[in-house]
Each structure stands twice: as C-alpha cells, then as structure tokens.
Amino acid sequence: MESVFEIIAEPNRRAILSLLVSSQQSVGEIERQLRMPQPTVSKHLRVLREAGFVESTVDAQRRLYRLRPAPFQEVDAWLAQFRRFWSVHVDALERHLDRMDQSPPTKRKTKEKTTRPKPRT
Amino acid sequence: MESVFEIIAEPNRRAILSLLVSSQQSVGEIERQLRMPQPTVSKHLRVLREAGFVESTVDAQRRLYRLRPAPFQEVDAWLAQFRRFWSVHVDALERHLDRMDQSPPTKRKTKEKTTRPKPRT
DNA sequence: AGAGCATATACGTGTCAAGGTATATTTAGG
DNA sequence: CCTAAATATACCTTGACACGTATATGCTCT
Secondary structure (H helix, E strand, O other): OOOHHHHOOOHHHHHHHHHHHHOOEEHHHHHHHHOOOHHHHHHHHHHHHHOOOEEEEEEOOEEEEEEOOHHHHHHHHHHHHHHHHHHHHHHHHHHHHHHHHHOOOOOOOOOOOEEOOOOOO | OOOHHHHOOOHHHHHHHHHHHHOOEEHHHHHHHHOOOHHHHHHHHHHHHHOOOEEEEEEOOEEEEEEOOHHHHHHHHHHHHHHHHHHHHHHHHHHHHHHHHHOOOOOOOOOOOEEOOOOOO
16 A cells, blocks of 8 residues: 555545545544444544544544645646646647537548547446 | 546556656557566556546557546546645645744643654655 | 567466454543 | 443455466568
C-alpha cells in the first residue's frame, strides 16, 4: 500500500472520504451511514490515517475522524500534467462539433482504424 | 477492474500515461523507455484502452497509442469535492504561520490528542 | 510464399489486500 | 469494581491481479 492511488482505489475508502467532507464523524456514525461492519470501517480508517488522508481526535470512547489535505494535493499534482492536455481536447471537440453544424458529414477514407475503448456500464 | 481509480493505482500504468503526455508512442517505444517486457506493456495498454484512458491507431505493424481525456476528467470530478476543503486548510495554515511569526508559542492545554499519520518515505 | 519484426494473448504462479468472525482494549457510569 | 459501549486488532480465507514465459496473430518486404 505504498501510493496514495492505491489508497483511493478502494470504493469503501472513497465513500468514507466523501462522508468526511461535510464534517468530522465518529466510527459509529460512519458505520451506520455506510452500512458497513465496524471492523471494516476501523481497518479502512487505519489505512487512511497511515496514508495521511485523515486524522483522529479522541472524544471519550469515540474517535472523531476528519480529513487532511496533503494526499489530495498529491493526487491533484499528478493530475496536473494531464490537465493542459484534456482542456485542449475539449476545445478540439467543440471545434469539431461546430464544423459538423455547418457541413454535412463527408465520407473519409478510413485507412486508419481507431480502436475505441469499451463502453463503460 | 471497475473504476478509473483502480486503473491508475498501478505504477507501471501511471508511467505509461505520463509517457504519453508528450506525444503518442508505439508499444516498442514505450517498452524501451520504461524498460519493461513487451507483454507487460501490451497488457497494461489493453487495460488502459478498455478503461478509456488511451486509444490506438494502426500504423503498419506498429500501434500508436495516445491519451483520451474522459477518465482524467472523471478523476478530477471526484477530486473536486475535496478541493474547496483543502484550499481552506492551506489558508488556515498560512494564517497560523503568520501568527507564529508575531507571538512566541503559547503552552496550550492539550486535552485532545491528535493522531498523526505515519511519515511517508 | 516465406522470413522477420511488432504486438497481442494464453497459461501457470505467487502475492497481497479485503472481508468475516472473534476477541482485545479503552472509557464512562452506576 | 463491574458492565456496557465504542473502537481496534488478530487470524483465517478467498479472490484478484501483476508477472514471466511461451506462443499466436498480423503486417511488410523480398
């Protein structure tokens, strides 16, 4: 479990993180809202804490967990290198659609076959 | 392998994606630059293609792979919910540091113990 | 048609992480 | 002190996936 990307690859962990955006929560509150068994919640919280995504404060028998910003910034930093690229592509798509508005579709000789990704369900 | 997050959890795949930022590349070029065995490259490219991260065009025996924007936007969209939160925290940190500049550190009664994340190597 | 290059796929193997169940630990309150 | 509540941890099992090796497919050129 070395990278922040592996941490957020787990759906339950992402759910926990999303839950903590609104405010800090105790383990029991997370357990109830997400309908997961308590050990599961505790184990994921441990992973999240060791990765720096959350921190906890003690309140009697409860532990209140809240978000920490650093790892998110790390993900954002990685994403940054692609951001320039994808906004360019959105622009290109818009220009393409503009052109389609004006002229009817032309038969293109398709010497190149483009392999499309699988449609995602 | 259902989510985009699982796709980018794999370090070799992230390396391939970063490589494709500069320009499209053939399998062989990726293989040489990243020093990984050819089947490994092909298998990762397959995963990336089915997830919509890349598309390929045929050029004789070569296949040229290039990035597609959609999945990155999906990651960005997920990250968005935390972005507001973390910029707030950066601001708070800055204000905190400003205050430390002016006044010497005051002994605070630490009724709450905050569990810090493990230092990352 | 045959050889050789580029890429994809099949198959067997090992590792690691997530889940479930049970139990330990800590704390409040009577 | 003893009990109950809240949370953490231990142990086991299972499944997924990444890797290596071998082989198949496809294309070009002579």
